Structure formats: structure tokens, C-alpha cells
Amino acid sequence: MSDVATAAARTPAEVHASVPQAPERSGGLLRRALAELVGTAFLVATVVGSGIAATRLSPDDVGLQLLQNSLATGAVLIALILALQPVSAAFNPVVTLVERALGALTWSETGALVGAQLVGGALGTVGANLMFDLPAVSIAQHERTGPGLWLGEVVATLGLLVIIFGAVRMGRQEAVAFAVGGYITAAYWFTSSTSFANPAVTVARTLTDTFAGIAPASVAMFVAMQLVGAAVAYGVIRALFPRAALGAA
Secondary structure, three states: OOHHHHHHHHOOOOOOOOOOOOOOOOOOHHHHHHHHHHHHHHHHHHHHHHHHHHHHHOOOOHHHHHHHHHHHHHHHHHHHHHHHOOOOOOOOHHHHHHHHHOOOOOHHHHHHHHHHHHHHHHHHHHHHHHHOOOOOOOOOOOOOOOHHHHHHHHHHHHHHHHHHHHHHHOOOHHHHHHHHHHHHHHHHHHOOOOOOOOHHHHHHHHHOOOOOOOOHHHHHHHHHHHHHHHHHHHHHHHHHOOOOOOOEO
16 A cells, blocks of 8 residues: 555565555655555544444444445545555555565654554544544444454454555556455455454544444554464465565555
């Protein structure tokens, strides 16, 4: 998604929200961080906002609510990655960390981009709450816990990263947006956790006591399982594409 496409040029990286020798990256670190902040903000605003809208439009049908939420999220990911990929379009700390592990980023770049993603996620939640006439911040009460949900986060994150970096390392970064949008839409349904697969999104969703919310007490294990999924994905990507060029979105 983000640095994946541009990182390709330098022996790039992989992985969430992004993406062989790719076109020269447009802009310096500040510009890339801004792209990550804006992209993550719009992503989270969509996740939270569509969840609120879904509960108001279909108050008695949770399945329909999830369908509306998943379609909106998949669609916005396609749009955001297509628009911001030339600058940076990971929108996901685990994508950025895998890029770092693959040598596409320095630690200072990684820190700046992850920080921007976290800030963007929080702004997205606040914006969604305000658009629907809710308090800017309301701490989520929805506890999401248990071995099944934790395994769901490992699976969701592993699949996301393999898809992103597999496409990038085979020189198909132009397809990343559609692959990611399609995968996340599906993963909402086939994973028990509804596929958070993103630490920035997970933390941001503690700030809304609505359909998409997650209680702060549930966050640590969700993020830990996302990191486990990223570590497994790194090994899988190295095994599947041992000589392919790295890339990031």
C-alpha cells in the first residue's frame, strides 16, 4: 500500500492497509507522512462512519450492517491506494514494519510513518463521530476477546501482507489497490474478528462507542496478534519470492 510501491525502487518491502523497482517516490519524508496521515484518517472515518450509518439504516439486521460496513471499507481502500500510492499508501503500521524488515525503510522513516498513521487514525474516528452528531470521543465498551478472535487477527494480517507484498514483489503494484480492497471486504466475513489487521485502526476504534468500536482492554492482544501475523507473513513472503524485487505500496 504505501511505501510498498515506492520502496520497490530501493529493495522495498511489503504488506496492510501496501505496497519492483517502482516509480520514483514522489516527495520527501514529510510528504509521505502527510499521505499516510490523510489516507489513514479517511480509512478510519469510513470504517467508523459506515458502521454508524449501517446501524441507523438497518437497526435490526446485524448481518446487513456488517455487509454495508465491509463494502464501504473495501471501496475506500481501492480509492485511497490508487490516489496516494505514488506518494505513500500503507495506512497500516504492520505494512510499514514489514517494509522496514525488508530493507525498504530506515528506522527514522518507519517511526515517522507509523506516527502519522496513528494520528491519522485518531483524527478519522473523531471526524466520523462528529459527522454523525456524536461526541468527538466516546470510549468504546465493546470487548472483543478470546482465542478465536485472536487467531482471526493472525490470519487476517497474514493474508493481507502476503497479498500486498506478493503483488508488489512480482511487479504488479498497479493491482494492489484492487487486491487489498477485495481481500479486506472478504476478510470481514471469513475471519472471526472481522479483520482489523491494522494497529492504527485498532487503536483509533477505541475512541468510538459505536458499531466499529473496540474496548481499550481488548487492544493489546489484538495488536500482539497482528504483529504475530506480520512476522509469519515476512517468513512466507521470503519463502515464496526469494529472488523477487521488493516493493511497497
